[in-house]
Amino acid sequence: LYNNQNNIARKHSGFTLVELLVVIVVITIIALITIPSFQRAYMNANEAAAIAAMRTMIQGENNKFLATGNYVTIRQLSAERFIDERFGNGTTPETAETKTYNYQITIFTDGNGEENYVLSATPTSINFATQTGSKRFGAYKAGAIYFDKSNLQTHFTALSDFSGLT
Numbered sequence: 001l002y003n004n005q006n007n008i009a010r011k012h013s014g015f016t017l018v019e020l021l022v023v024i025v026v027i028t029i030i031a032l033i034t035i036p037s038f039q040r041a042y043m044n045a046n047e048a049a050a051i052a053a054m055r056t057m058i059q060g061e062n063n064k065f066l067a068t069g070n071y072v073t074i075r076q077l078s079a080e081r082f083i084d085e086r087f088g089n090g091t092t093p094e095t096a097e098t099k100t101y102n103y104q105i106t107i108f109t110d111g112n113g114e115e116n117y118v119l120s121a122t123p124t125s126i127n128f129a130t131q132t133g134s135k136r137f138g139a140y141k142a143g144a145i146y147f148d149k150s151n152l153q154t155h156f157t158a159l160s161d162f163s164g165l166t
Contacts, residue, residue, distance in 0.1 A: 039131070046100040046133050050121045051145055053103065056083050057119055058143050061105075071107045071117045071141075100124055100132040104155040116141050120156035138162060 060082035061071050072080075074096045078088030087096040087103065096103040101121045110116045118140050123133030135147040138156030146162055156162065 043131060043133050046123070047135055047137075050101040050133065050137055053087070053098075053101070054119060054121055054137055054139055054145055057087070057103065057105070058139055058141075058145075061117060061119070061141070062143075065115075065141075071105075071115055073107070074103060074105050097124070102155075104157075106155075106157045108158075110159065116159070118156050118158060118161070122155055123152055126152045 057074065057077065060077040064070070064072050064077060064080070064082050073093035074083070074090060075088050075093040077083045078085050078096075086098070090096045090103075094105050094107075100123065102124055103119065103121050105120075106118045108116060108118075118138060120139075121137040123131065123136070125132045134152075135149055136152050136154070136156070137145055137147050138161060139145045140159060140162070146156075
């Protein structure tokens with residue numbers, strides 16, 4: 001009788017291979033469902049941060065223009081504390097790089113002889129696995145921020161880049 005009770009106890013002491021495989025399959029299905037939504041949430045957060053950064057840069061440009069009558073590069077805005085210092089890290093004075101978006105400003109004289117600028121933000125990665133955003137953003141001195149889902153690798157560099165965008 002003692003040996004039979006030990007054998008019965010041994011038979012119920014662990015999980016079967018089928019039970020473990022079912023658990024693994026369920027976890028895999030849950031992961032396949034949730035990972036794309038987490039990636040979309042990550043990109044949405046990056047895009048919201050890019051818009052907020054652009055608003056800060058637009059405000060900085062407007063404040064600098066009111067103070068001096070000129071628009072300046074991103075590096076100058078950062079050095080003079082019109083915008084956060086982290087944006088002063090670009091490889092050129094006109095650019096700023098972050099982990100998720102790259103920013104660029106182009107300052108020019110428009111057809112009316114007035115100084116103007118075009119500010120743009122493009123995702124740092126458009127590779128599907130590591131995509132940081134699905135939109136590029138552009139703005140000019142009027143302050144409206146436009147977006148475009150095509151041609152994510154290029155920056156807005158002229159007012160004509162905004163034609164047809166909503």
